Amino acid sequence: MFAKIFEALYRKVLVNIVVKRASTLVYIEMTSKKGAVDNVQSEFETTKPDEKMLDFITTYTKESPYYYISILDMSSLQGALPTCSKNRLSYYYDLSNCEYKCYDGKWTYYTAKTELYEIEKTYKETGVDFIFSPFVVLANFFKDKIGGSLALYALVQDSFISIAVFEEGKLLYAEHLDMETSNEVDDILLSNDMEEENLDLELDSGIDLESVDVDDDGSELDDLGDIEDLDSLEELDEFDDSKDAEEELLESEDVLDEADEGSFNEDYQRFSLIQTSIAHYYKDDRYESTFLENMYIADAVGVSKDLKKYLEEEMFLNVYIRKTEIDAEVCELAKEELGL
Amino acid sequence: MKYSYIKPRKKTPFTTDVQLILTFFSITLIMLLTTYAFLLFKDYSFSKERKELVKSRLALEKNIEDMDNKIAYIKKQKEVAQKVHTQNMVLKDSIANLFDLVPERITLSRAELLKNGLILYGVTPNKDVYNFMLQAPLRSIFQKTYTSFYPAQNGWLQFVSTNYINEDENEELNSEN
Numbered sequence: 001m002f003a004k005i006f007e008a009l010y011r012k013v014l015v016n017i018v019v020k021r022a023s024t025l026v027y028i029e030m031t032s033k034k035g036a037v038d039n040v041q042s043e044f045e046t047t048k049p050d051e052k053m054l055d056f057i058t059t060y061t062k063e064s065p066y067y068y069i070s071i072l073d074m075s076s077l078q079g080a081l082p083t084c085s086k087n088r089l090s091y092y093y094d095l096s097n098c099e100y101k102c103y104d105g106k107w108t109y110y111t112a113k114t115e116l117y118e119i120e121k122t123y124k125e126t127g128v129d130f131i132f133s134p135f136v137v138l139a140n141f142f143k144d145k146i147g148g149s150l151a152l153y154a155l156v157q158d159s160f161i162s163i164a165v166f167e168e169g170k171l172l173y174a175e176h177l178d179m180e181t182s183n184e185v186d187d188i189l190l191s192n193d194m195e196e197e198n199l200d201l202e203l204d205s206g207i208d209l210e211s212v213d214v215d216d217d218g219s220e221l222d223d224l225g226d227i228e229d230l231d232s233l234e235e236l237d238e239f240d241d242s243k244d245a246e247e248e249l250l251e252s253e254d255v256l257d258e259a260d261e262g263s264f265n266e267d268y269q270r271f272s273l274i275q276t277s278i279a280h281y282y283k284d285d286r287y288e289s290t291f292l293e294n295m296y297i298a299d300a301v302g303v304s305k306d307l308k309k310y311l312e313e314e315m316f317l318n319v320y321i322r323k324t325e326i327d328a329e330v331c332e333l334a335k336e337e338l339g340l
Numbered sequence: 341m342k343y344s345y346i347k348p349r350k351k352t353p354f355t356t357d358v359q360l361i362l363t364f365f366s367i368t369l370i371m372l373l374t375t376y377a378f379l380l381f382k383d384y385s386f387s388k389e390r391k392e393l394v395k396s397r398l399a400l401e402k403n404i405e406d407m408d409n410k411i412a413y414i415k416k417q418k419e420v421a422q423k424v425h426t427q428n429m430v431l432k433d434s435i436a437n438l439f440d441l442v443p444e445r446i447t448l449s450r451a452e453l454l455k456n457g458l459i460l461y462g463v464t465p466n467k468d469v470y471n472f473m474l475q476a477p478l479r480s481i482f483q484k485t486y487t488s489f490y491p492a493q494n495g496w497l498q499f500v501s502t503n504y505i506n507e508d509e510n511e512e513l514n515s516e517n
Contacts, residue, residue: 073345101343103343111345129344131344
């Protein structure tokens with residue numbers, strides 16, 4: 001009773017921490033019963049809380065006893081599974097050392113317990129009230145889309161990519177990709193690509209007419225008859241329907257940056273990771289794989305046009321990119337938790 | 341809906357600063373209440389003591405009155421005692437004077453002192469000795485003197501002398517004293 005009265009008297013201070021590759025973003029929002037009163041954001045050149053960051057946080061947290069520290073889980077040992085049934089979870093992943101939660105009774109997101117302890121230990125000076133999974137951020141960000149037809153969703157951060165495939169609100173596949181730990185894999189991918197490119201170059205160098213068999217029965221050319229099928233209007237219409245016009249309109253307002261050399265490499269790395277992940281999705285028998293046509297990207301870093309181009313050209317996906325302020329999204333989750 | 345892996349810590353408005361302030365105010369309030377209670381108790385104690393003192397004063401006043409009465413009574417008693425003592429002295433002197441009056445030749449066997457008189461019993465060798473040596477002084481003191489003689493076995497005379505003073509004179513003498 002008294003606690004409720006006191007709670008109504010004080011503002012709530014929501015501190016949202018997002019750890020990036022080499023810095024930490026702290027977004028603080030002060031809310032009252034009427035809504036958000038004030039917000040402030042600061043970025044610190046450290047991944048661990050230092051004195052400067054603690055001072056910044058303390059300046060606002062001391063204003064009210066009702067302050068909540070929210071952190072976005074950045075551990076690499078996390079993911080999401082397409083079931084909430086406890087019996088089925090072990091089919092996908094061994095969760096014995098993981099903390100997991102069911103999202104809306106449809107799918108499960110998890111993270112390693114050790115990672116949670118590590119976060120709590122790292123932020124012991126300030127304490128931690130909420131630790132959110134990036135998959136929840138992704139699902140909430142695309143709340144309007146995941147209930148629709150099959151699509152690939154990705155939350156792109158500077159060092160992580162959280163990928164999920166949703167169909168009518170049901171999760172089919174999810175993977176959390178760490179850009180730093182997957183460098184070695186990317187190197188292999190890059191070398192494979194180079195080999196393919198060399199092959200292409202050999203093909204482009206010309207056709208050895210001598211090697212062409214004149215007596216070829218032309219059976220291969222018979223397959224050209226299928227071109228008519230591809231040209232049929234019905235198929236084309238179906239292809240057009242798969243596009244999200246509304247999202248395209250929204251996207252046209254956002255102008256994507258031209259890639260510089262650094263972002264080019266990163267975007268290529270991201271593309272490679274997404275490509276590998278999609279390959280996993282298609283190949284892994286445990287997941288219901290259906291051909292993906294659309295992809296929605298929640299862009300928290302400012303990806304370049306190249307990523308979209310790669311995905312569209314190489315993977316034949318209709319890619320829609322939405323800019324997101326991930327710290328504000330974490331704050332929204334904290335508000336939902338507190339029922340604000 | 342709950343999304344977080346962990347539950348938020350319990351929040352309380354009683355932060356360290358608030359706790360310090362509350363402790364300070366609580367101690368101050370407790371001290372004030374204690375002082376107030378102490379003063380109330382003292383006030384009660386004083387009024388009780390005052391009532392007891394008033395009661396005691398009244399009792400003492402009553403005692404003093406009683407004692408004054410007793411003192412007055414004792415004074416009265418003392419006066420009476422002194423009066424009696426004086427009278428006794430007077431009487432003693434009177435008796436001494438009386439015995440001084442008795443000559444050697446007359447022997448008294450008994451004397452009765454009355455309020456307004458004296459009865460003497462004794463033996464005298466003869467009437468003359470009695471009349472000249474004892475009756476004369478008795479007449480000078482008492483207004484009425486009656487004497488009876490009867491012979492004793494040894495030839496002497498036994499006598500009974502009854503002497504009275506007039507009442508009016510006796511009263512005058514008392515009032516003079």
